[in-house]
Amino acid sequence: MPFDGTVLHALAHELNEKLAGGRIGKIYQPLPTDLLLQIRSGGRNEKLLLSANLTYPRLYLTQENFQNPMEPPMFTMLLRKYIEGGIIQRIFQVEMERILIIEIQSRDELGDLHLYRLLFELMGRHSNLLFLDGEKEIVMDAIHHVTPSMSRVRTVLPGRIYELPPSQGKKNPLTITREEFLPLFFPWPEDPEKKLVEALQGISPFVGRGIVAKAASFTPEGLWEAFEETRMHLIHHHYKPVIFSIGGKSDFCVLPLLSPDQKREEFDEVSACLDTYYRIKAKEDLSKQMGQELLQVLHQEKKKNEKKLRKLEETLRESLEAEQYRLWGELLTSFQHEVQEGSSQAFLLNYYEEGSPRIEIPLDPHLSATENAQRYFKLYNKAKRSLPMVKEQIEKTKEEIAYLDQVILQVEQADQRNLGEIREELIREGILKGDKKEAKKKNGKEKGTVVKIDRYRSSEGYMIYVGKNNLQNDTLTTRIARDRDTWLHTKQIPGSHVVISGEGFSEKTLHEAAMLAAYFSKGRNSSSVPVDYTLIRHVRKPNGAKPGFVIYDHQKTLYVTPDEEKVRSIPKET
Structure with a gap:
């Protein structure tokens, strides 16, 4: 409320x-x-x-x-x-x-x-x-200054006489009499809840709905009786602070206005109720706000890399045309006597092709045939030199985009703790501004640093680990898992590293682990998601690789359709 x-x-x-x-x-x-x-x-x-x-x-x-x-x-x-x-x-x-x-x-x-x-x-x-x-x-x-330019009704500045906010003409529900109350609801309003809110101080729609729901009859007299009952709780300070759940969301109430079947946590004191409620709410909102901020940065970074990739691919196409520049240079050198001075094009025999057809060669009319030939040789050499570098940059940019896709997924599925670890990772990677030295201390490599990884218990009793961000993925795959443990990951789809600890499990445990891998991946809402699995000794992290990136072999693939109900049925260890 x-x-x-x-x-x-x-x-x-x-x-x-x-x-x-x-x-x-x-x-x-x-x-x-x-x-x-x-x-x-x-x-x-x-x-x-x-x-x-x-x-x-x-x-x-x-x-x-x-x-x-x-x-x-x-x-x-x-x-x-x-x-x-x-x-x-x-x-x-x-x-x-x-x-x-x-x-x-x-x-x-x-x-x-x-x-x-x-x-x-x-x-x-x-x-x-x-x-x-x-x-x-x-x-x-x-805390907040209100200047005349901000409000023509009321200013709040040091040195000014304090004025109460403008009155809304509402009546005090603690002192209103029956004789004053009844005429407010005669004739009976179309929306009595709204009328209660508009007529009485401090009554929110939530309380208004509760009073109307308690009324024995939809008449002014029936509403007065329900209102009087609620007012007595306020006058005599009889409160019932609770946090309850409605529509999957938590809320609180201090008056006995709830139905008996609503799920609730009761408190002896109003402060204890509010402290608990807002602590939960603050964490939820902080996670939501941090997640939105990280997603905004990540999407901007991805957009920038996609633009870079398009430019590199255009450069690659131009580089692949380098052989044409060499051909034009050679033909201009061989048949320079046929090129008219000041021409913007030349039609010369291509003796490399059968039948020696004539091809059109664009020219700079301000240059001689020899100078045009030299220009094309320079373009050819430049394109040839840049080709390996362009190909390398394309691969790096594709890896960066894949990495960003992975982190975007992790942010979308993260809670507050995981978001904090992702934020530190992005600072280390230079994507977010911050203290890189301090972030490196929090990357799980420092002695004594504990990285918490979610653990599930399979129906056969095997422990299944699920990494929820790249720090957890790297820690799980390179430090926690043993050679004979089984590693799972969605095939060519961003997702969590999943490890089944131990040997001897059946297809049932393997399928449960694959279900977790598919659910905590970009394929969560898809069907028949491919999940690769192999022994951890066949999984390697290349030197200098991005956080969370590994290569693997000797894998097999199985297909699962993510099911939230089935995931929730797998017990999570605390």
Whole structure:
């Protein structure tokens, strides 16, 4: 559900219960939009995260550890100056709006007690975190400055008097009476859920749907009864924080609005629920964002190499025409007396062909016959010299494109850990900017470095290893697998290196390993995917080869159709 006014109401109560009277210790700003307060309260050390991230604005007590910048931002320095060591007086919500205020008493520059406010506006892409002089209501600073050119409605700048966001004219659901509520739904609206959202503060579509679903009848009176039941939970602070799954996606809820059969993980505290949910969400989004960034770079690099290949192939075609230049040069030398001065072409006998037909030879009219001949001999020699180099460059470029196809596939199928290893590889390869020395330390060759590789257990009990990126592929094939182990890979299709550890397995284990190889390949959505298999002693990595590239022989081929259900039925070792 959205981080709406009902969630903030529950959280404000919980935070006030836990943190009021607590002392603020360290203050950090791990990200430009995120603030972390370490608070000593009730004999416990707590960490309060406040994030004005424009995609996922949020706040809660967290157990997560954050990496802080070497140099604290100016916003952090200002807070440290004024409220580090300060005492939290209270934490409260503005009516049922998505605005939370933390009041802090601390010593000012003269040593006198002074009231300050951290004010958090959770408003989607307009979310902000402000630091106010609590006595003068003056903005001392904010995470996001809003200038007059950015908004004609409301500016947020240091030195300005703080103004609440413009009111939307909604009623407070905690104080609305039955007499005020019923007329809102008479006559009965076409969309009562939408009407609830439009009429009441802090009610999101999710909560609106839950209230309508609880109504005994689709009448104003029936809706009031369902609303009153939900409101009592808010007034008396009876919450039921859960993370649940719907449509394959996780979500959270703090009010008892779910049906009993929905899969869920229950929590005793709102913060614990939010901390768990957003930690999962942040990792998912980080993976998605990193994956998209890597794919963009890889596709650009592939496009560049494809353009290079087209140019090289055009050069090759020209080089293969070199014999024609030599012929023209020889004929011009032999029959120069037949070439008229200033001509742009000549028709000369080709004594190399039977019957000596005349052929047309293009000429530069500014050059003599001898000079034209010399020009063609030079073109011939240049083309002849460049031919081996062009062929070599074509092969290297094709290898680069094949490598990029392999990495693109790996990114598309990767989780966060694998994406991190792929990113380091691309830095080492010079495709991404970064510290190559640091990336080389993380390539699995450093002493003590552990490369985690996914392991599956076949129905016969054999261990099957599956590399999910080139670092894992190289480590698996060249360092982990033994000579008598069986190695599998999709035939001429980008995919994972797969190894069956041990001997004596039957066709069943071989087929399960082939299924994994086909599923974790570019042929995942194809049928009858060819999978080569051979003993690991027949697999070699050439010196200087690209990450993940090997050559092999003595292979046999079997064909499998990837099936996600069958892949999921193969137990994965933890």
